Amino acid sequence: MKTLVVYSSQGGNTQKLAEEIFKQLPEDKDVAAVANGPNPSGYDVVCVGFWLKAGQPDPAAQEYLKKCSGKVFLFATHGAAAGSDHATMAMNKAEECTNSATVIGRFSCQGEVAAKVIETASNKDPQPPWLADAPAAKGHPNGNDFMDVSEVLIEAGLKTKAERSSGTMVS
Ligand SMILES: Cc1cc2nc3c(=O)[nH]c(=O)nc-3n(C[C@H](O)[C@H](O)[C@H](O)COP(=O)(O)O)c2cc1C
Secondary structure: OOEEEEEOOOOOHHHHHHHHHHHHOOOOEEEEEHHHOOOHHHOOEEEEEEEEEOOEEOHHHHHHHHOOOOEEEEEEEEOOOOOOHHHHHHHHHHHHHOOOOEEEEEEEEEOOOOHHHHHHHHOOOOOOOOHHHHHHHOOOOOHHHHHHHHHHHHHOOOOOHHHHHHOOOOO
16 A cells, blocks of 8 residues: 655644654655645555644645545644544545545644744634634644554554554653
């Protein structure tokens, strides 16, 4: 099975998660930033990673998702709490952006929000719904997130339980 990990990342959080997912996947695999993203049709599964902007996958990722019509695994980082309605709705939006792709799994976790971004969002009226969760995003994605994504990759059939130990722990 040939797998591609392609990601969009402005501040590095989604790239960190993408690199961990890439590390955990068995061969045969490639990884690329979305700007250099290869044609998804050359792969059996494409793992597409993005960050949330205005409650949606970031625009560059949305463009790439439109090209995906095969099997996809979606992953994301965001300021909102993991499992929040905000995050769930954004993952739904990502599914809608694909060209009727088959979504074999999805994972999202918090990604640290820069102080300046928090400050700008705090001055908005109304404040964005994810702002209250943003302080707790500090340090994410972290080792626990990497263990969680390992389980989701197993459920999606992208790695086996025997390969579970290849998940890395970082502080
Ligand atoms: C301009 C901007 C808009 C954002 N909008 C949202 C949002 O709507 N929802 C959310 O949960 N997080 C939002 N965030 C937080 C980022 O999604 C989060 O920090 C993410 O981990 C950034 O990923 P990156 O480091 O890969 O760019 C926003 C951040 C920025 C800079």
